[in-house]
Amino acid sequence: MSENADAAPAAGGFMESTLLRILAPTLLALLFLGGWEMMVRVREIPPYILPGPIAIWQTLLRDWGSLSVSLLITLKITFMALSVAAILGLVLAVLFAQSRIIELSLFPFAVILQVTPIVAIAPLIIIWVDDIAISLLICAWIVAFFPILSNTTVGLNSADHNLKDLFKLYRASRWQVLTRLLLPSALPYFLAGLRISGGLALIGAIVAEFVAGTGGSASGLAYRILEAGYQLQIPRMFAALVLVSTTGIAIFLALSLLTHLLLRHWHESAMGRGDRR
Amino acid sequence: MSPRRPLLSLTGVSKRYATGTLALDGIDLTIMPGDFIALLGPSGCGKSTLLRLIAGLTAPSGGTMEWPMAMHDAAGDVERDIGFVFQEPTLMPWASVIRNVALPLELAGMKRRDAEERAAEWIARVDLKGFEKAYPRALSGGMRMRVSIARALVTRPRILLMDEPFAALDEITRFRLNNDLVQLWAQERFTVIFVTHSVFESVYLAERIVVMAPRPGRIAEEVRITAPTERGEEFRTSPEYAAQCRTVSLALSAAMGGAHE
Numbered sequence: 001m002s003e004n005a006d007a008a009p010a011a012g013g014f015m016e017s018t019l020l021r022i023l024a025p026t027l028l029a030l031l032f033l034g035g036w037e038m039m040v041r042v043r044e045i046p047p048y049i050l051p052g053p054i055a056i057w058q059t060l061l062r063d064w065g066s067l068s069v070s071l072l073i074t075l076k077i078t079f080m081a082l083s084v085a086a087i088l089g090l091v092l093a094v095l096f097a098q099s100r101i102i103e104l105s106l107f108p109f110a111v112i113l114q115v116t117p118i119v120a121i122a123p124l125i126i127i128w129v130d131d132i133a134i135s136l137l138i139c140a141w142i143v144a145f146f147p148i149l150s151n152t153t154v155g156l157n158s159a160d161h162n163l164k165d166l167f168k169l170y171r172a173s174r175w176q177v178l179t180r181l182l183l184p185s186a187l188p189y190f191l192a193g194l195r196i197s198g199g200l201a202l203i204g205a206i207v208a209e210f211v212a213g214t215g216g217s218a219s220g221l222a223y224r225i226l227e228a229g230y231q232l233q234i235p236r237m238f239a240a241l242v243l244v245s246t247t248g249i250a251i252f253l254a255l256s257l258l259t260h261l262l263l264r265h266w267h268e269s270a271m272g273r274g275d276r277r
Numbered sequence: 278m279s280p281r282r283p284l285l286s287l288t289g290v291s292k293r294y295a296t297g298t299l300a301l302d303g304i305d306l307t308i309m310p311g312d313f314i315a316l317l318g319p320s321g322c323g324k325s326t327l328l329r330l331i332a333g334l335t336a337p338s339g340g341t342m343e344w345p346m347a348m349h350d351a352a353g354d355v356e357r358d359i360g361f362v363f364q365e366p367t368l369m370p371w372a373s374v375i376r377n378v379a380l381p382l383e384l385a386g387m388k389r390r391d392a393e394e395r396a397a398e399w400i401a402r403v404d405l406k407g408f409e410k411a412y413p414r415a416l417s418g419g420m421r422m423r424v425s426i427a428r429a430l431v432t433r434p435r436i437l438l439m440d441e442p443f444a445a446l447d448e449i450t451r452f453r454l455n456n457d458l459v460q461l462w463a464q465e466r467f468t469v470i471f472v473t474h475s476v477f478e479s480v481y482l483a484e485r486i487v488v489m490a491p492r493p494g495r496i497a498e499e500v501r502i503t504a505p506t507e508r509g510e511e512f513r514t515s516p517e518y519a520a521q522c523r524t525v526s527l528a529l530s531a532a533m534g535g536a537h538e
Contacts, residue, residue, distance in 0.1 A: 162367040165334050169361055170384040170432075180380070184371045265412045266370040 051235040060239040067224060067236075071243050074205055074220035077133065078251070081140030082201040086194055088141075089148030093190075097156040097182060098174075107153075114146035118204055122211040136208045136220075143204030144197040148190065155189025156182045188267045191259040198251040206244060221247075282345045283307045284435065284468055285331065290340035291493075292326055299493040300326045304340065306487065306496065310435070313462055313469045315483035317476065317525065319533060323494020324472045328438050331470065333357050360429030360467075362439040366421035368413040368428075374400060375409040378428045385432070399427040403457070419450035423457075430461070436468045443478070452513075455481055459508050476529060480522045481513060488525065490532035497532030500525050 033053045039045070040052035047055055060067065092110075096103035122139050129135035159181050167177050209222035221240050228237035263270035285308045292301040301323040308314065316324040329335045330342070347357065360381075368377045375396050382392035400409055403423040413421055422442060429437055443451040459482060462469055473479050479486050480502055490497040502521055504512055512518055 160367065162363045162365060163369065166361065166363075166367060167384070168334060169332060169359060170381045172384045176384055180384075181369070184369065187371070266414055 048232050048234050051238055055235050056238040056242060059235040060242060063236055063239060067221070067240060067243060070219060070221045070224045070240070071247070074202070074209070074222070074244070075247065077136050077140055077205040077220065078202045078247070081137050081144050081205060082194075082198055082251075084137070084141050085144035085148055085197055085201065089145055089193065089197075090152055090190065092149055093152035093156055093186070094178065094183075096153050097178075103153070110146060110149055113142055118143050118207055119211065122208045126208070126212050132212055136205055136212065139208030139211075140201045140204035143207075144201035147196040147200065148193040151189045151193030151196075152186050155186030158189070159185035188259075188263055188269055191255070191262065192269075195252065195255045195259065198255045199248055202244070202248050202251060281309060284310050284312075284344070284346060286343050286345070288341050288343075290330065290337045290342060292323070292330060292335070293338040301330070301337075302493040302495050304494075304496060308436075308468060308470070310346075310468055311466045313482060313484045314471065315479035315486045316470065316472045316489060317474065317479045317486050317529060318489030318494075318497075319474060319491055319529075321494075322489040322491040324489050325440050326494065327489075328440050328470060328472050331357075331436070332359055332361055332438055358432075358435045360432060360434040360437045362422075362425050362429045362437070362442045364441045364444060366413070366418075366425040368421060368424055370413050373410050373412055374405065374416075374424050377413070377424055378431050381428060381432045396427070396431055399431045400424075402430075402461070403427045417450075418446055419454060422446065422454060426454075426458070426461075430465075430467075433465075434467060436470065439469065439471045441472050441474065444474070451478070456509060458482065463507070476522055476526050480518060480525055481508065486525055486528075488528045488532050498528045500528055 037052040037054055040050060040055075051059070092106070096107070118139055121142075122135075125138050126132065126135045129138065163181055164177070167181055172180070205220065206222040209220050210226065213223065213226060221244050224240040225237050225244075228234070228240060260270050287304050287306045290301060290304040290306075291299065293299050304327065316327060318324050326335070330337055344357070369380070372380075375393055378396035378400055379389070379392040382395060383389060387395075397409060400406060403426055405420060405423055405427070408416065408420065413424065416424070425442070429439075443454050446454065455478065458469075469483075471479070471482060473482075484502055484504075486500045486502060487496055488498045488500065489495065500521075504517070504521075
């Protein structure tokens with residue numbers, strides 16, 4: 001068959017692009033870190049102004065005991081906020097798809113929640129909610145919630161109209177239409193929203209913690225950054241920053257992998273470029 | 278022979294859209310069990326609208342549609358017992374071939390195992406054995422259309438409605454699917470209503486060709502095709518085929534006001 005014939009060169013192109021995708025940025029990162037380290041050493045910049053990558057790495061290893069505790073706390077808030085955002089976003093989007101009145105009355109409030117800067121309302125939330133962990137969770141949730149809601153709403157409304165006719169023809173129940181047609185159609189959109197929200201939940205958690213400025217041993221990475229800044233422990237500040245960024249990257253990669261696994265059989269977005277027809 | 282009861286008769290059926298456009302006007306059509314009817318006409322003559330009316334996807338604005346032999350469901354609606362093949366294959370991209378074909382049975386409440394068993398039979402009958410687990414994107418256009426046909430027939434409907442199903446396919450694939458469709462019809466004797474804008478396709482497939490005219494959509498003429506039950510390349514190249522294509526072609530240009538001679 002002709003399909004198999006054109007798949008072969010395409011597969012070669014796919015391998016090449018994957019290699020390039022990993023190799024090129026890695027090389028650039030190494031060059032950048034090398035240049036940084038060299039500049040710090042040659043110009044003898046003191047570590048309280050700008051520490052080199054090696055010093056940051058050593059600090060990270062040395063302080064791992066206290067930093068890892070903060071990392072776990074930030075991770076916990078991020079994941080809880082993301083989970084709540086995913087579940088509520090999905091449930092609300094399904095409600096919107098079922099009833100136009102619910103959508104019209106609630107959607108503006110979701111937009112208001114989205115456009116209000118979290119930095120501005122975080123202090124209020126922290127004052128209103130007694131438990132600091134819960135107030136952080138609420139802040140992170142507010143930031144993460146909207147992309148999932150709006151993407152899933154679009155996805156639920158984008159089901160193939162011929163397929164809708166087909167379901168109507170076979171007298172499918174509302175529930176069957178929802179579970180067998182609307183939700184699968186919305187899955188790629190939901191996952192795209194989830195990928196955006198993964199990063200946003202982390203940002204929300206960090207921003208809220210900056211505002212809250214809670215001390216003690218039970219605080220997250222944001223407080224470690226603040227604290228290290230006050231004490232001019234700049235390498236430690238960078239080490240905490242590295243952990244925040246790494247966490248963000250890990251969340252993005254994990255959600256990308258999830259997207260790929262769920263959509264690889266059927267959706268354009270989850271296929272390699274050479275894989276497409 | 279005692280007179281047979283029609284499957285469906287339409288009397289003075291019209292359809293006006295919300296925009297005010299009169300899509301169909303004064304349609305009288307009687308469909309007998311086992312008919313193979315082609316609705317032939319230029320775009321805009323309402324042939325797809327007529328198909329959607331018969332399918333119950335849209336309601337007529339005027340006239341009556343009677344189903345003398347149909348059962349009624351609990352809500353008092355006619356149980357149409359229809360299979361529908363759209364212009365596009367209209368498959369669920371997230372489901373494998375067998376899941377797609379089993380869908381109508383599962384929607385009707387059949388258990389997944391039984392539904393897939395029957396789906397597998399129909400996948401084999403449209404020559405796709407071995408592709409049960411494949412996803413639609415891995416199939417060619419012709420194969421996707423075969424899946425769509427298997428899905429339409431899996432409930433063993435009395436009527437198969439087809440809306441220009443092969444229009445997007447290349448000619449070789451279209452000929453093969455035409456042959457396979459005629460064969461399935463000869464074996465099963467379901468009723469087929471086939472929308473097309475191709476004179477050649479309509480003469481090759483149908484027993485009755487309903488020629489439609491546009492603005493507003495109406496029936497201009499009906500041509501009966503005489504052909505051997507076993508149609509194939511022999512029929513396609515015969516002088517009878519050519520002569521009937523000419524008759525239908527003339528009827529079509531007359532319906533369009535002689536504009537396309």
